[in-house]
Amino acid sequence: MPGALNRHKLILMLSLSLGIAARAWPQAAAQDVVVAGLTAAGCAACHGSDGRGTAAGPAITGATLSAAAFVAAVRSPRGAMPAFGPEAVSDETLGELHTELGRLSAPSFPAGRVDVGAALYESTGCYSCHSNQGQGGTQGPRIGPNPIPLTRFGWYLRHPSGQMPPYTAGVLPDQAVADIHAFLQARLPPADGISLLAP
């Protein structure tokens, strides 16, 4: 784990590595800032030095999370990601990273089709663990409606943690991933006030 990182250190490291004056920071390309920042903060080991993901962690480029949610995800992550406290990376630095990552494009997926996704959801076995409407069960969590963002969804299918089996692009192309995501996104929220479920 690197030592505490703040913006000053980040700029300094980036300047040294790029051979530019620190005061030239505002003009530095977002990509370069990200490379230096993610490497220094220890994020690159899993998310890649360009933030576009590896087998160990999803892409974090693009404005997929709010700044607050981004910080929260670093401080109290879910899944296999270790927590990074303020002693490792400051809120200020995380804010900068969030800004710069947001300037980069998120991984792109084709537009999803709900009806095709419905058929794929069954034929590719998603229903086995997550139940027919994505509501979850004993073998898998609820994944619809309001699934996680498509980029993270797609990455997780390729590189799942826990018991979920992996789906490579060979058996589930990006188009199919987008279709299934669209199907999950279209699931209806539950009705309120179901009398049989009263306490």
Added chain:
Amino acid sequence: MSDDEQGHKADSTAASAMTELASVPRRAFLQTGAALAGAALVAAPAREAEAQPAARDPARMPLMTAEAEAAPPADVQVIGGDERCGSDFMVDVIKSLDFEYICANPGSSFRGLHESIINYGGNRAPELITCCHEESSVAMAHGYFKAAGKPLAVMAHGTVGLQHAAMAIYNAWCDRVPVYLILGNHSDAALRRAAEWYHGVQDAAHMVRDYTKWDDTPWSLTHFAESAVRGYRVAMTPPMAPVVLVLDGHLQEEPISKSSGLSVPRLTIPSAPQGDSGAVDETARLLVEAEQPVIVTDRLARTPAGMQLLIELAESLQASVIDQGSRMNFPSRHPLNQSERAGTAIAEADVILALEVTDFWATVNALRDQLHRSVRRIAKPSAKLISITAGDLYIRANYQDFRRMQEVDLAIAADGEATLPSLIEAVKRHTTRARSRDFAARGKRLAERRRISAENARSAAAYAWDASPVSTARLCAEIWNQIRDEDWSLVSSYYSDGGGWPRRLWDFDRPYRWLGHAGGGGIGYGAPAAVGAALANRGHGRFSVAIQTDGDLMYAPGVLWTAAHHQIPLLSVMNNNRAYHMEVMHVQRMCNARNRGIERARIGSELTDPNIDYAKLAQSMGIFAEGPITDPADLGPALRRAIAVVKRGEPALIDVVTQVR
């Protein structure tokens, strides 16, 4: 059709002739067993030999001689007025053991005992329950025990019947449930009819010895009496398990004098072993000093007292309880029940007490079932682990039901339930006022977490509420709505467990509300165990309900006929996902790991094309049934109609096409 149809066609007149020739001395032999291995008795002390003169009687030759075989058939005879049969005495012994029922698919190797039960014994205590498969007989006994708290006897052929029964015996063994198996066999080859050669075996119990606790093959009625009572004691002493008695056909059928003087040994069940007092005190000290103690329990409550004792222990400590569900250990809505957040509770724990937990390793570790398997410990490395289990008192080789070994800080080899009173007393002794205040604060926190878990469960159940196929949450909510005011008992929910919804939504507040699982993971347990448990519940006026999976029912659906024939009230609600769905998931996992696509993963595991009509199946056996129901709106009214039938004392089945889990 019985296994021994062929045997009924062939009757041996030679056997009758030989029986006549040697009947008197053989009767003495059968009664006393004195001539077992006659050669050995020649060397016996004189006084013993004098006490058993039959041993030296020259007429006590082997029954099958050339002379005997050449003799003409004797007149057909019946037993004399001063005689009865060996199996009559066997019934005397069996009655002394207080069996209410004895299950059997009929077989010639125990025809003598069969006849004695229904005529000499009056077909009462035990009453013969007609089964269509030996696996059903044993699984009924399995379910019956967990509802009644006492064993049910089973008769079967020593060969083909036992082979049918073997899977169910293994389930009972793994579940530490006593089943009292009586096997028929013809040991004397010279007396066998044609089919009895197929049904004869030198060592009948050998086939199941790896997963039974004890067996014996009595050679005399005195030997039988002692082994019958001993077998009951062995089966009922923790750790409980099935036992086997092999009864020679001739021993059953040979007449004996009514004045034979045979006696029935008195039954005394040994008290269950309690934990060492020093170890129990140390356990209490660790629990009292812990900040986040967790009690994990699986097969703890073997009597109705078990639940109350666990409540007292948990409340004394205000500790988390995780009920893994092989018995009805702890009320589902108790504020300290943290089963819904078990992983978190284990991860936070500083002391974990495992009470009759079969798989402690999997409780504190997680195995990732991927192409490259990996393990991670869930519990803190510093957490103190304590186990109390009768499993440490008895372990067998070969079958691996003992699971992976978990390193622990303190292992108490004892029965969990029997140890609880002393543990509770020690906990109270160690608890100071200051700790009591700490406990109270902890209890409030846990109650709030339990409340949130329950709220989350209700919220989760609302998703896909109106979907078709019916969601398992909707299925269980509809059942609960109909039975909540009955004195209900969920007798089986195997293998899919209704998606776990009963324990999340229902109020399991009494020891008979839930009876646990199959034990060994052998499918085919659910339906017969439910009928067996419903048979036990019938005597208590309880309303039995089973969430019946389709794959399980198809193993031996004839048990539905048994329920109808014997008027066993049971509501079976199908969790019909039209597949052996767990296997679909396993094959799917392989498809994914091998990167071949999963479109074919359901081949070999689906039960479709054609779909099975379970309502018609049940109706064909005389059971009220409706379905298949695919619209969840139809479920409530159908359940009401079925419940009315069950409350009249009959079984009923509702087939519901459900989602997978």
